[in-house]
Amino acid sequence: xxxxxxxxxxxxxxxxxxxxxxxxxxxxxxxxxxxxxxxxxxxxxxxxxxxxxxxxxxxxxxxxxxxxxxxxxxxxxxxxxxxxxxxxxxxxxxxxxxxxxxxxxxxxxxxxxxxxxxxxxxxxxxxxxxxxxxxxxxxxxxxxxxxxxxxxxxxxxxxxxxxxxxxxxxxxxxxxxxxxxxxxxxxxxxxxxxxxxxxxxxxxxxxxxxxxxxxxx
Ligand code: BG6
Ligand code: MG
Numbered sequence: 703x704x705x706x707x708x709x710x711x712x713x714x715x716x717x718x719x720x721x722x723x724x725x726x727x728x729x730x731x732x733x734x735x736x737x738x739x740x741x742x743x744x745x746x747x748x749x750x751x752x753x754x755x756x757x758x759x760x761x762x763x764x765x766x767x768x769x770x771x772x773x774x775x776x777x778x779x780x781x782x783x784x785x786x787x788x789x790x791x792x793x794x795x796x797x798x799x800x801x802x803x804x805x806x807x808x809x810x811x812x813x814x815x816x817x818x819x820x821x822x823x824x825x826x827x828x829x830x831x832x833x834x835x836x837x838x839x840x841x842x843x844x845x846x847x848x849x850x851x852x853x854x855x856x857x858x859x860x861x862x863x864x865x866x867x868x869x870x871x872x873x874x875x876x877x878x879x880x881x882x883x884x885x886x887x888x889x890x891x892x893x894x895x896x897x898x899x900x901x902x903x904x905x906x907x908x909x910x911x912x913x914x915x916x917x918x919x
């Protein structure tokens with residue numbers, strides 16, 4: 703199916719800003735405290751996935767069983783470390799080409815939204831001074847179903863008033879590409895083609911795309 707693209711939806715972590723490394727560092731610290739090793743490769747499974755689902759996957763990797771209460775406590779501990787990292791962030795951590803591409807879309811009158819699983823999305827957007835840039839911000843505080851469920855992207859398209867098939871989704875996570883595909887959207891993988899092979903197209907970063915290039919497929 704071909705897509706006429708009239709709007710864009712961006713994931714935040716790993717697409718607009720380099721927070722994926724902080725999520726990894728915080729989860730790795732939790733794993734270390736619980737006595738097991740957690741590799742970058744295993745971390746791919748956590749990308750794009752909600753905080754609680756990430757914790758479940760991590761515990762599965764470590765072969766650890768936690769009570770409901772311990773789960774809540776472990777997730778809160780991880781988030782505390784993560785927030786310490788992001789509170790030190792500044793605009794220098796916006797990924798190469800991201801701001802330029804958003805500016806190009808804005809100048810061309812193309813609406814664009816944020817579609818992130820993170821409950822910290824607004825905090826990050828404020829740190830990097832992009833909190834006013836998006837037509838709509840759908841984040842982990844607004845959705846009930848985690849990626850690969852398409853809810854977050856469908857809500858973003860809905861809030862922009864654009865049919866799903868006319869939206870291009872930019873994602874660095876396998877679960878996010880899956881969510882975009884299930885939502886009937888055009889998907890652009892941002893990162894490793896080996897991981898993101900299901901996407902319609904894969905680019906190394908937002909520096910490698912322009913609006914004229916995207917709209918012509
Ligand atoms: C996603 C990240 O954007 O947000 C995941 O890719 C993360 O790794 C998820 O688990 C939830 O983030 P937060 O900030 O609500 O813990
Ligand atoms: Mg991401």
